[in-house]
Amino acid sequence: MISMTSARRFITVAAAAVLAGSALASPASADPVGPPLDDPSGVTTAATCGDWPWPTNATGVWTETQTSLGVGTKKVELRFGNIGGRQAGWARLAGGYESGDMFWFDVSHDKGKGWYQCGPFTFVNGxxxxxxxxxxxxxxNLVFRACGRAKNSSSTHCTGWR
Incomplete structure (x- = not known):
């Protein structure tokens, strides 16, 4: 039988774990932000966004905003265009990127308070x-941003929400 003290201790530890997990799933936004989540509980990952369309044949494409990755000319862009007649957004590495640079795409349905993370992806040549x-x-309430981290850097950089 479990004592009341042990039960209270278990509940306290469990509550702390839940609160810590929810802080990871929807952290406060600041540019640059912390590292991408390796175990993003409640955050969409590359596998989950795998059924989203590729922008390969998008038309009317433009760069909405971009930010430097803090190394040379490397940057990450938030792009928009039409895919199958519908407007869509995505992230793109640009300006001297190289194998090992990371990038991802965040999608929020509450103006950036919480978001789905599509990625991170590590660029490889080809x-x-x-x-x-x-x-x-x-x-x-639906907003997007693009994020990235240059190879051998610990600094993550994101565009603003758009």
Whole structure:
């Protein structure tokens, strides 16, 4: 039989773990932000966004915003375009990127308070320098941002939410 003291201790530890986990799933936003989540509980990963469309044949493409990765000319861009007649957004590495640079795409349905993370992806020579895309909408709560980290750097850089 478990004593009341042991039961209280278990509940306290469990509650602390739940609170810590929720802080990881929707951290406060600041640019640059912390590292990408390796075990993103409650955050979409590359495997989960695998059914999102590729922007390969997107038309009317433009760069909405971009930010430097803090090394040379490397940057990450938040791009938009039309895929199958629908507007969508995605992240793209640009400007002197190299094998080992990381990038990902964040999608929020509550103006950036919490988000889904598509990635992180590590660029390899001959591979894609862009993520899959997510369709946009007229909903003002739906916002996107692009994030990246240069090879051999511990600094993560993200565009603002758009």
């Amino acid at each position: 591979g894609h320098n862009y993520t899959r895309a997510h369709y946009s909408s007229a909903d003002p």
